[in-house]
Amino acid sequence: MGCNFSSQSKVSDVPAACDKPIPEPDVIGKEENIEPIEHSAEKEVVEKKESTPVPPPSISPQVALQVPEIRASRSITPASQKSEDPYSHIRLLLLGSAESGKTTVLEQVRLLYKQHFTESEYFHRRAFIYHNIFKSIKALCRAMRMSDIQFADPINMGRAQSIIADEHGHYGLFSKDLAEKIKHIWNDKSMQKLYARRSQFNLNDSASYFLNNIDKINMVDYKPSERDLIMAYVPTCGVQNVIFTACNQSFQLFDIGGQKIDRRKWALQYEGIDAIFFCIAISEYDQVMSEDMVTNRLDDALNLLQSISEDPAFATTPIYLFLNEIDVFCEKLSVIPLSKYKPDFKGGDQDDAIDFMENLACEALGKRDRSLYRVYRCIAIDTQMMAELLSTVFKDIAKRKK
Numbered sequence: 235m236g237c238n239f240s241s242q243s244k245v246s247d248v249p250a251a252c253d254k255p256i257p258e259p260d261v262i263g264k265e266e267n268i269e270p271i272e273h274s275a276e277k278e279v280v281e282k283k284e285s286t287p288v289p290p291p292s293i294s295p296q297v298a299l300q301v302p303e304i305r306a307s308r309s310i311t312p313a314s315q316k317s318e319d320p321y322s323h324i325r326l327l328l329l330g331s332a333e334s335g336k337t338t339v340l341e342q343v344r345l346l347y348k349q350h351f352t353e354s355e356y357f358h359r360r361a362f363i364y365h366n367i368f369k370s371i372k373a374l375c376r377a378m379r380m381s382d383i384q385f386a387d388p389i390n391m392g393r394a395q396s397i398i399a400d401e402h403g404h405y406g407l408f409s410k411d412l413a414e415k416i417k418h419i420w421n422d423k424s425m426q427k428l429y430a431r432r433s434q435f436n437l438n439d440s441a442s443y444f445l446n447n448i449d450k451i452n453m454v455d456y457k458p459s460e461r462d463l464i465m466a467y468v469p470t471c472g473v474q475n476v477i478f479t480a481c482n483q484s485f486q487l488f489d490i491g492g493q494k495i496d497r498r499k500w501a502l503q504y505e506g507i508d509a510i511f512f513c514i515a516i517s518e519y520d521q522v523m524s525e526d527m528v529t530n531r532l533d534d535a536l537n538l539l540q541s542i543s544e545d546p547a548f549a550t551t552p553i554y555l556f557l558n559e560i561d562v563f564c565e566k567l568s569v570i571p572l573s574k575y576k577p578d579f580k581g582g583d584q585d586d587a588i589d590f591m592e593n594l595a596c597e598a599l600g601k602r603d604r605s606l607y608r609v610y611r612c613i614a615i616d617t618q619m620m621a622e623l624l625s626t627v628f629k630d631i632a633k634r635k636k
C-alpha cells in the first residue's frame with residue numbers, strides 16, 4: 235500500500251519521455267547574477283545566481299552563443315543574506331539529486347505564478363537547448379555504435395563518427411552542415427529503432443522533443459517557448475530563488491544544484507526554512523550517478539531523502555515529497571523490469587510499481603512523524619498537473635503557518 239496523502243496521478247496518457255543524459259564533464263563558466271525582476275502589480279521578485287554564463291546579447295548570435303565549457307566559481311550566497319527581510323516570506327527549499335526535476339518545479343512556479351522570464355534568461359536557456367540537442371545526438375550515436383543495430387543509410391555512420399569525435403559544447407546555432415548531419419542521423423529508420431530502446435542507455439528526457447524541433451530551433455531569431463523552457467535541462471550551479479504570492483501569502487522558493495559537489499553547500503541554505511520540496515526521479519531505478527558511474531541513482535536519492543529527513547535542522551519542518559517522472563517510469567517498466575533492480579518488487583502493474591516506489595520513499599521517511607510529510611506523484615513537465623499539485627501544496631503550507 236502507498237502512503238497517505240498521495241495524489242493519485244493518472245499514469246495513462248502521459249507525454250512520451252526517455253532516459254537521462256550520458257554523463258559528461260561539468261558545463262560552465264563564471265558566476266552570473268541576473269537582475270531581479272520587479273512586477274509593478276505585486277512587486278514580486280526573482281533573484282538568480284547561476285554559474286552558467288552566456289555572452290551578452292549584443293554579440294552576434296552565431297558567435298555569442300558559444301558558451302565556454304569551464305566550470306568556475308560555484309559559490310552559494312546563504313539564503314538568509316539574499317533579501318532585506320528574508321523572513322517576511324514563507325521560505326521553501328527544493329532538494330533532491332541532480333536531474334530529479336527541482337528546476338522544472340521552480341520554472342513551473344514561475345510560469346504559473348506569473349514570474350516572467352527576462353530576455354537574458356531566454357538567451358541563457360536558448361544556449362543550453364543547443365547544447366542539449368548536441369549532447370542527445372552524441373549519446374544516440376554512441377549508443378548506436380555500442381548496439382547491434384546498423385544505420386539504415388550507411389552514410390550516417392560517417393556522420394555519427396564525426397559527431398562522436400566533436401568535442402565542442404555547442405551552445406549556439408548549428409552550422410547548416412551540422413544541422414543537416416543531426417537531422418539525417420535522427421531521421422534514420424534504424425535510429426528510431428534504437429530510440430525505442432532508449433531506456434537501455436542514458437539519454438536526456440527531452441531528447442526527442444528538441445530533436446524533432448531542430449528546424450524551428452536552428453534559426454537566428456529563435457526564442458524558446460514556455461514549453462521549451464520547461465523541457466530544457468540547465469544544470470543548476472549555485473542557488474536561485476523566486477518570490478511569488480499564493481493563497482495571499484508571500485513565498486520564496488530556493489533551488490540548489492543536486493550534483494554531489496553542490497550538496498556540500500546545501501547546509502548554507504537551511505536556516506529559516508519553513509518547508510522542503512524534495513524531488514525524486516523514480517524512473518532512475520536502473521541508472522548510475524554521473525559523479526561516480528557506480529552508485530544507483532534511486533538508492534542515492536533515497537539515502538539523501540533519509541539524511542534530510544533525519545537532519546536535526548528539519549526536525550519539525552514539513553517535507554513535501556514529489557515522486558517525479560512518473561511518465562518516464564511507466565514507459566521504462568515494460569523494457570527494464572523493476573524487479574531486476576529491486577528484487578523485493580514481486581511484480582504487478584504500473585500502479586503496483588508506483589506504490590512500491592512510494593513505499594521505499596516512506597521507509598526513508600520512516601523516523602518522521604506522519605504529520606510532517608506528504609507524498610505526491612507527479613510529472614514535473616506537465617504544467618496542468620503541477621498547477622493542481624502546487625496549489626494544494628501551497629494551501630497546505632499556508633494553513634500550517636496560521
Ligand SMILES: Nc1nc2c(ncn2[C@@H]2O[C@H](COP(=O)(O)OP(=O)(O)OP(=O)(O)O)[C@@H](O)[C@H]2O)c(=O)[nH]1
Nearest residue numbers: 251333334335336337338465467470492559613614
Ligand atoms: N519526461 C519528463 N522529464 C522531466 C520531468 N521532470 C523533469 N524533466 C526533465 O528532466 C531534466 C532535468 O530536470 P531539472 O529540473 O533541470 O533537474 P534538477 O533537479 O534541477 O537538476 P540539477 O540542477 O542538476 O540538480 C529536464 O530536461 C526536464 O525537462 C518529468 O516528470 N518527466
Ligand SMILES: [Mg+2]
Nearest residue numbers: 336337469470
Ligand atoms: Mg536544477
